[in-house]
Amino acid sequence: MPLFIKLVSNLIISSSIILQIWGIGKFLNTKIPKYYWLFFVTIMAFVQFYFLYIWNNYFWRNISLIMLASLAYSMGLKYIITSNISNFAITARCLSVVLFAGICTFLIRGILLIDSPTQFAAEGTPPNVFIFLSLFILGFMQNSCFVLMVSQRMYSELHNIAQMDFLTNLLNRGAMTLKVEEILAINPPKVLSLILLDIDYFKKINDNYGHDVGDLVLQEVARILKSQLHPKDLIGRWGGEEFLIFLPNCTAAMADKRANSLRLEVANTAVYYQSYGHEYINCSISLGVVTTNPINKSLDELIKAADLGLYEAKAKGRNRAEFVVIG
Incomplete structure (x- = not known):
């Protein structure tokens, strides 16, 4: 060769x-x-x-x-x-x-x-x-x-x-529903709390600053919420500016403390956005919190109760949390 x-x-x-x-x-x-x-x-x-x-x-x-x-x-x-x-x-x-x-x-x-x-x-x-x-x-x-x-x-x-929700990198509504329902069906905790929250006056943020700034606000709020959760907690983007948080083994007293901690953390964090003036924008959230013990309610029933709490929080001036305990 x-x-x-x-x-x-x-x-x-x-x-x-x-x-x-x-x-x-x-x-x-x-x-x-x-x-x-x-x-x-x-x-x-x-x-x-x-x-x-x-x-x-x-x-x-x-x-x-x-x-x-x-x-x-x-x-x-x-x-x-x-x-x-x-x-x-x-x-x-x-x-x-x-x-x-x-x-x-x-x-x-x-x-x-x-x-x-x-x-x-x-x-x-x-x-x-x-x-x-x-x-x-x-x-x-x-x-x-x-x-x-x-x-x-x-x-x-x-x-x-x-x-996953592509914008916030959180669970989307479908995945959140499946995971929570799986937990409730297979290994339900002794007590749980559910938080339904949304960003206050989010439409005004989009109208006044543009949808790109609105997206930044969504991403920053999602980051703050996720950073405050425990390993077994679940969070998902429920739709628009709404988020759903699932807290297993979280009593009403614990949920009160954690919901207000989330609210204060969001309110005290300014969102930086690139513009001619390199400006900051502050936002707040309103929360509806429901706690159940024993767990004898479906996910839909819990979400409806949390939604009523969220509606009440908005009616009372926003940037607050309202609590519902059901048995």
């Missing part, structure tokens, strides 16, 4: 390994050291050229390929381990196992070459048979795991898109 063909084939193998790991890193949104990889590929091309045209040595030519592949697979493992992959953790772990198996395979290949008389890739020697069969199996498994990982991530992202 001409030396040029050997050089090109080895460079293609090296490049394919690099691109595989590059693709994994990009998929995981990992910062890729481009110049590092470019430098490494350049060194690898020089080494291959050296062991073909200057010192034609099959053993060291293959050892250099093994070193490249092992390092590349190690980088792939690092990308997976250091990335946030909670949405597709199972398939990512499977891919990491395949990459680790690939590293072991390359190392075994190097050990087998030490005492082997192999001088050509086409020879039917044990090292060649082992490496080509192993690479075929590992390549198939790696591609399968990557495809499954892509599919799992796409499903997770579509599921999140279907559940």
Whole structure:
């Protein structure tokens, strides 16, 4: 086989390994050291050229390929381990196992070459048979795991898109309803409180400042509300400028304290918006709070009670919370 063909084939193998790991890193949104990889590929091309045209040595030519592949697979493992992959953790772990198996395979290949008389890739020697069969199996498994990982991530992202409100990044009405009803049906708390709130005079904010400022106000209020909640609490955008907060194991006294804490936090936080004067705008919220113990009411009934409380809060001047306790 001409030396040029050997050089090109080895460079293609090296490049394919690099691109595989590059693709994994990009998929995981990992910062890729481009110049590092470019430098490494350049060194690898020089080494291959050296062991073909200057010192034609099959053993060291293959050892250099093994070193490249092992390092590349190690980088792939690092990308997976250091990335946030909670949405597709199972398939990512499977891919990491395949990459680790690939590293072991390359190392075994190097050990087998030490005492082997192999001088050509086409020879039917044990090292060649082992490496080509192993690479075929590992390549198939790696591609399968990557495809499954892509599919799992796409499903997770579509599921999140279907559940989340794009503007506030909170649960939308449908997802909020399903989650609360699931809790009430499967594992209902001993006592719960529900808060229905909306932003006071929100229409005037849109009319006076524009809908872009109105969107900023919605986002900032959502951020404030979410930052004040406990891990087991739920919050969703109920519609327009309305938000629904579900507080499991929250008594009437606790709900009173928490609702007024939310109200004061929103009222005391100015929303910055970019304009000619770089201005700030303050807003307030009105809240209807319902507490039930024991839980013998449906979600619709609780929301209706909270809605009556919200209506009363607005009728009494806004920027306040009204409370309803039902049994």
